[in-house]
Amino acid sequence: IGQDPSSICLAGDSAGGGLVLAVLQAICGGTESQFSFAVDNIPKPAGAVLISPFADVSFSSNSAIGNLKTDKIIAKKVMNVIRKYTLKGDINDDNDPRISFLQGMFFESFPPMFICASETETLYDDAISIASKAKARGVEVHLDTVPYGVHIYPIFNLYAPEYQNGLFKIGQFIRSVFHMDRKNLQVHRNRPKFIPGSPRKRREGSRA
Numbered sequence: 688i689g690q691d692p693s694s695i696c697l698a699g700d701s702a703g704g705g706l707v708l709a710v711l712q713a714i715c716g717g718t719e720s721q722f723s724f725a726v727d728n729i730p731k732p733a734g735a736v737l738i739s740p741f742a743d744v745s746f747s748s749n750s751a752i753g754n755l756k757t758d759k760i761i762a763k764k765v766m767n768v769i770r771k772y773t774l775k776g777d778i779n780d781d782n783d784p785r786i787s788f789l790q791g792m793f794f795e796s797f798p799p800m801f802i803c804a805s806e807t808e809t810l811y812d813d814a815i816s817i818a819s820k821a822k823a824r825g826v827e828v829h830l831d832t833v834p835y836g837v838h839i840y841p842i843f844n845l846y847a848p849e850y851q852n853g854l855f856k857i858g859q860f861i862r863s864v865f866h867m868d869r870k871n872l873q874v875h876r877n878r879p880k881f882i883p884g885s886p887r888k889r890r891e892g893s894r895a
Contacts, residue, residue: 692730692731692732692733693733693865694733694865695732695733696732696733696734696735696736696861696864696865697710697711697732697734697735697736698735698736698737698738698857699736699737699738699740700737700738700739700740700839700842701738701739701740701741701761701810701838701839702741702769703738704737704738704739704740704741704742705740705741705742705788707735707736707737707740708737708740708742708788708789708791708817709722709788709791711731711735711793711797711798712784712788712791712792712793713725713729714729714730714731714732715731715793715794715796715797716791716792716793716796717729719792719793720791720792720793721783721784721785721791721792722785731796731797731798732798733798733799733864733865734798734799734800734801734860734861734863734864735797735798735799735800735801736800736801736802736857736860736861737800737801737802737803737814737817738803738804738839738841738842738857739803739804739805739808739810739814739838739839739840740802740804740810740813740814740817741761741769741810741813742787742788742789742813742816742817743781743787743789743790743813743816744769744770744773744774744781744786744787745781745782745787746766746769746770746809747781748812748813748816749812750806750808750809750810750811750812750813751766751809751810751812751813754807754808754809754811755809757807757808758807758808758809758810758837758838759837760808760837760838760839761808761809761810761838762809766809773786774786789813789816789817789820794820794821794823794824794826795824795825795826797821797824797826798826798864799826799827799828799829799860799863799864800817800818800821800826800827800828800829801829801831801856801857801860801861802814802817802818802828802829802830802831803830803831803832803833803840803841803853803856803857804832805832805833805834805835805836805837805838805840806832806833806834806835806836807834807835807836808836808837808838809838810838811832814830814832815830815832818830829856829860831853831856833853836850836853840853841853841854841857
């Protein structure tokens with residue numbers, strides 16, 4: 688599409704994080720990757736952000752089993768639905784790298800990665816395994832975990848101020864892979880003091 692890859696940072700949360708992992712596999716592995724649609728010689732992006740990524744359709748990790756009581760989003764019913772719609776046709780193996788992206792190859796060619804997850808969510812071990820596999824192959828990995836938090840917790844920073852630090856770290860990572868000096872960033876002095884649609888906006892509107 689004509690965009691300089693050095694100005695692109697892929698990002699995704701939950702299943703979207705898994706898709707980012709799949710895209711990186713296709714880009715870095717090319718025609719040798721697990722994906723038939725992949726082509727060779729595609730420049731890789733500057734970085735990748737994976738927020739509570741899904742990467743193992745077997746859901747057999749310790750956190751997938753042990754955190755069912757603390758994760759109300761990726762619950763057992765959700766896991767069953769995911770397996771129902773992914774294990775189809777010629778894909779009938781939990782370890783098939785086309786659906787369990789953690790099983791893919793070519794991690795050593797990945798760009799710098801930021802991975803975050805909560806220790807109380809079922810996909811926590813997916814994040815840890817991705818980080819460990821990438822680090823072992825020499826990839827620059829920034830792993831950020833919190834002891835308590837909902838699935839994809841940085842997304843809910845507007846409603847839970849304690850999650851804002853996670854979003855801030857993601858911003859720091861993206862600026863670093865884009866080689867952006869914070870001192871040189873343009874400051875928008877007239878930006879709104881609240882986000883449209885936020886609770887504060889609704890309260891002010893209700894008093895009008």
